[in-house]
Amino acid sequence: MLALAPWAVVRARADDPPDPTSIRPQIGDHLVYFDGPNDGKPIRVADLELGGPQVQAYPADPKGLLRDNSRLNLIIVARVGEDGMSEETRANAAEGVVAYSGVCTHQSCPVNMWSVERKSFVCSCHGSIYDPKNDADILFGPAPRHLAALPLKSENGLLIVAGPFNRRLGGEKG
Amino acid sequence: MKKLHISTSLAALMLAGALGAAYGADYSPVTDARLKNPEPQNWLMTRGNYQGWSYSALDQINSTNVKSLTPVWNIATGVDSGHEAPPIVNNGVMFVATPYSQVMAMDAATGDFLWRYKRKLPEGFAALHNTSRGVALYGDKVYLPGLDAVLVALDAKTGKVAWEAKVEDWKTGYYMTMAPLVVKGKVLVGVAGGEFGVRGFVAAFDAETGKPAWKTYTVPAPGEPGSETWEKPDTWKTGGASTWMTGNYDADTNTVYWGTGNASPWFGDQRPGDNLYTSSTVALDGDTGKMKGHFQYHQNESWDWDEMNAPMLVDFQKDGKTTKGLLKPARNGYLYWLGRNEDGTINYLNSQAYVPQNVFKSVDPKTGRPDVDVAHKPSTGKAAKFCPGLWGGKDWPYEAYNPKTGMVYIPSNENHCNTLEGKVEKRVLGQWWTGVAVPDLNFSVDTKAGFYGELQAYDVNTGKRAWRDLYANSMNWGSVLTTAGGLLFAGGTNDRMFRAYDAMTGEELWHFRTNSGVMAPPSTYSVNGVQYVAVASGWGVDPAFQQSLMAELVGWNADVPQGGSVWVFAVNK
Numbered sequence: 001m002l003a004l005a006p007w008a009v010v011r012a013r014a015d016d017p018p019d020p021t022s023i024r025p026q027i028g029d030h031l032v033y034f035d036g037p038n039d040g041k042p043i044r045v046a047d048l049e050l051g052g053p054q055v056q057a058y059p060a061d062p063k064g065l066l067r068d069n070s071r072l073n074l075i076i077v078a079r080v081g082e083d084g085m086s087e088e089t090r091a092n093a094a095e096g097v098v099a100y101s102g103v104c105t106h107q108s109c110p111v112n113m114w115s116v117e118r119k120s121f122v123c124s125c126h127g128s129i130y131d132p133k134n135d136a137d138i139l140f141g142p143a144p145r146h147l148a149a150l151p152l153k154s155e156n157g158l159l160i161v162a163g164p165f166n167r168r169l170g171g172e173k174g
Numbered sequence: 175m176k177k178l179h180i181s182t183s184l185a186a187l188m189l190a191g192a193l194g195a196a197y198g199a200d201y202s203p204v205t206d207a208r209l210k211n212p213e214p215q216n217w218l219m220t221r222g223n224y225q226g227w228s229y230s231a232l233d234q235i236n237s238t239n240v241k242s243l244t245p246v247w248n249i250a251t252g253v254d255s256g257h258e259a260p261p262i263v264n265n266g267v268m269f270v271a272t273p274y275s276q277v278m279a280m281d282a283a284t285g286d287f288l289w290r291y292k293r294k295l296p297e298g299f300a301a302l303h304n305t306s307r308g309v310a311l312y313g314d315k316v317y318l319p320g321l322d323a324v325l326v327a328l329d330a331k332t333g334k335v336a337w338e339a340k341v342e343d344w345k346t347g348y349y350m351t352m353a354p355l356v357v358k359g360k361v362l363v364g365v366a367g368g369e370f371g372v373r374g375f376v377a378a379f380d381a382e383t384g385k386p387a388w389k390t391y392t393v394p395a396p397g398e399p400g401s402e403t404w405e406k407p408d409t410w411k412t413g414g415a416s417t418w419m420t421g422n423y424d425a426d427t428n429t430v431y432w433g434t435g436n437a438s439p440w441f442g443d444q445r446p447g448d449n450l451y452t453s454s455t456v457a458l459d460g461d462t463g464k465m466k467g468h469f470q471y472h473q474n475e476s477w478d479w480d481e482m483n484a485p486m487l488v489d490f491q492k493d494g495k496t497t498k499g500l501l502k503p504a505r506n507g508y509l510y511w512l513g514r515n516e517d518g519t520i521n522y523l524n525s526q527a528y529v530p531q532n533v534f535k536s537v538d539p540k541t542g543r544p545d546v547d548v549a550h551k552p553s554t555g556k557a558a559k560f561c562p563g564l565w566g567g568k569d570w571p572y573e574a575y576n577p578k579t580g581m582v583y584i585p586s587n588e589n590h591c592n593t594l595e596g597k598v599e600k601r602v603l604g605q606w607w608t609g610v611a612v613p614d615l616n617f618s619v620d621t622k623a624g625f626y627g628e629l630q631a632y633d634v635n636t637g638k639r640a641w642r643d644l645y646a647n648s649m650n651w652g653s654v655l656t657t658a659g660g661l662l663f664a665g666g667t668n669d670r671m672f673r674a675y676d677a678m679t680g681e682e683l684w685h686f687r688t689n690s691g692v693m694a695p696p697s698t699y700s701v702n703g704v705q706y707v708a709v710a711s712g713w714g715v716d717p718a719f720q721q722s723l724m725a726e727l728v729g730w731n732a733d734v735p736q737g738g739s740v741w742v743f744a745v746n747k
Contacts, residue, residue, distance in 0.1 A: 071298025
C-alpha cells in the first residue's frame with residue numbers, strides 16, 4: 001500500500017454522466033428487496049404482509065440496474081392499509097403500500113425496525129419512531145424531520161416509483 | 175477576571191501577531207522518550223501517560239487556591255453531539271477532536287484559533303455514536319481515527335492531510351471513535367461496531383507513512399487458541415469484541431493492554447461457549463501485535479457489558495509487597511486487581527463490587543471467573559432483569575489514579591437495571607444486529623434510591639472506600655482528572671457543571687456552569703509557568719438517550735442543551 005491516499009475516491013468530472021447506480025430513484029423504477037428471502041427480487045403488493053412490518057429496498061431501473069451505490073437510496077416499504085391514512089400519505093401510497101427513505105433524519109441510521117405496539121417505523125440507533133400513515137411524522141425520539149416519502153403507483157401488482165422523494169434525505173451533520 | 179494574569183495576557187498579546195509563523199518553528203516533535211516520560215507541562219496523550227492514570231504532576235492549582243479558578247478563554251466547536259475528547263497539548267498548542275471527525279488547533283494560552291480539519295464523511299454514512307475520543311501525537315503529526323474507519327494523519331502545524339489509511343470498510347458496520355495509541359513509531363487503533371456484528375481487532379500503522387504494520391483480531395479464527403470457546407460454527411465471524419477505547423502500554427515489557435467489547439449478537443445462547451476474547455483485556459506485543467495474554471471478566475456475555483476500557487497500570491501493595499498490577503473498575507460493576515506479569519500474561523488477584531450487582535453469585539478466588547445467576551442472565555425468548563443495567567457500574571468515562579493519595583477515583587452509576595429478551599435476527603451488513611430493538615431495552619431505575627450517579631474513591635492497596643459524592647438528580651458520565659495539587663476535576667452531570675474536588679476528602683471545592691453537559695475528559699498543562707485546566711463541554715449520544723428515558727421514568731428534563739465548546743481555566747491571582 002502506498003503512503004499517499006491511493007484509496008481516495010477519484011472525483012468525477014463535471015461533464016461525466018451521473019452514475020446510474022447512485023442517482024436518486026427515477027419515475028418508473030421498480031423497488032427491489034434489499035434483504036430477506038426475496039433479496040434482489042422486485043417487490044409486489046401481494047407479497048407484503050398487511051399491517052407491517054416494513055421491508056428494506058433499493059430502487060432499480062426497468063432493466064434491473066440496481067441503484068444501491070448510495071446508502072441514501074435505502075427505502076422502507078410497508079403495506080399499512082388505507083384506514084386512518086392522512087390525505088398526503090394517501091396521495092403517495094399505492095394499494096395501501098407506503099414507501100419512505102430508510103435513512104433516519106437524526107444521524108442517518110437505517111430505520112429498519114418496527115414497533116408492533118405503535119405500528120410504526122423505529123430507528124435502531126437512537127430510537128426515533130415514525131408514523132407510516134401520517135407522512136412519517138415523528139412520534140418519539142431525537143429525529144428533527146419526517147422521513148422523505150417516495151410516491152408510489154402499482155402496475156400489475158408491481159410497485160413502481162411515481163415521483164421523487166418529497167423532502168431532503170439523510171441525517172443532521174455537524 | 176479583572177486582575178487575571180496581566181503580564182501573561184500582555185505577553186501573549188504581543189506575541190499574537192507573530193504566532194502563525196512562530197508556531198511552526200516552535201512545535202516540538204513528539205518522540206518515544208517523551209511519550210514514555212511525558213513532561214508535566216504538556217498533555218501528550220488521552221490519559222496523560224501510558225499507564226492510563228489521568229493524573230498530572232502539576233500543583234500550581236491546588237486545594238487552597240482552586241476556589242479562584244476562572245475561565246480564561248472559550249471557543250465554540252460548531253457541532254452538536256457528545257464531545258468526548260480531551261484537549262491534547264504540546265508546547266503551547268492545543269488539539270481537540272470533536273464529533274463528526276473534526277480537529278481544532280488553538281494556542282493553548284490565548285485561545286487563538288490556528289486551524290481546523292473537517293473530514294468529509296461518505297454520502298449516507300451512519301454511525302451509532304458520531305463522537306471522537308481524541309487525537310494522538312507523534313513526530314510533527316496529529317492522528318485522527320475518522321468515523322468512516324479511515325485513519326488520518328495531519329500536519330500538526332497546518333492541519334493539512336499527510337496521509338490516510340483505510341482501516342476497514344465502513345459499509346460493513348465498522349467505525350472508529352477511540353483515540354489512537356502511539357507505540358514505538360506505530361499508530362494503534364481499534365474499532366467500534368459491536369451492535370452491527372463486526373469482528374473486533376487492533377491494527378497498527380507506520381506513523382510516518384501510514385503503511386499497515388499488523389492487525390490482531392480479538393476473536394480467534396478456527397484453529398487459533400481460544401477458538402474452542404466459539405462452540406457453534408461461524409458465530410466467531412460476527413462475534414463482536416470490538417475495541418472502541420484506547421489501550422494502555424507498559425514500555426518496560428513492551429506490552430499493550432487493550433480492552434474489548436461485548437459479544438455479538440447480545441444473547442449468549444445464540445453463540446454457545448465462553449467467547450474469547452469478548453469483554454476481556456488482551457495483552458499484545460508492542461512490535462508485532464502478537465497476543466501474549468488475556469483476562470476475560472465474564473464469559474458468554476449477555477448483558478451488553480463491554481470491557482472496552484484498558485486497565486490502568488498501577489503498582490499496589492499485595493500481601494506486604496509491591497506488585498506490578500492492573501487495576502480496572504469494570505462495566506460489570508466489579509473493581510479488579512490483576513497481576514501484570516513480565517511475559518505479558520495476566521493473572522487474577524482480587525475483585526470486589528463497587529456498585530450493587532445481582533448477576534455474580536460469587537467470583538472464583540483463583541481464576542476470577544464469576545459464577546453467574548442464570549435468573550439474571552437474559553437469553554433468546556427469556557426475559558431477565560439485571561442490575562446494573564447495560565450502561566454498567568461505569569461506562570467508558572475514565573477513572574483516575576493519584577499516586578500521592580494512593581486512590582482510584584471511579585465515575586459510576588447505580589440503582590439502574592435493564593430487562594432484556596433476545597430474538598434471533600438476520601444480519602444485514604452495517605445495520606443494528608443485537609437481538610433486541612432499541613424500544614425494547616426496558617431500562618428501569620429504583621426511584622426510591624435517592625441517587626443515581628456518584629463519584630467514588632477507593633484505596634488501591636486495601637480496597638476500602640475513602641469517600642463518595644452522590645448525585646440525586648443525575649447520572650454520572652464524567653471522566654476524572656486528578657492532580658498533584660490534591661484535586662479531582664470532573665463534569666458528567668446533566669446540570670452542565672464542571673467541578674473540582676479535594677482528592678483526599680471528596681469535598682467539592684469549586685464548580686462552574688458550562689454551556690452544555692461535560693462528558694469529555696479534562697486535561698491540564700502549563701504555558702509560560704501558568705497552569706491551565708481545560709475541558710470540552712458538549713452533551714450527546716448515550717447520556718442524552720439515557721436522559722430521555724429518565725425524563726419518562728422520573729421526570730428529569732429530557733433537553734440538556736447540545737452544542738460544544740472548549741473551556742480553559744486558570745487561577746485568578
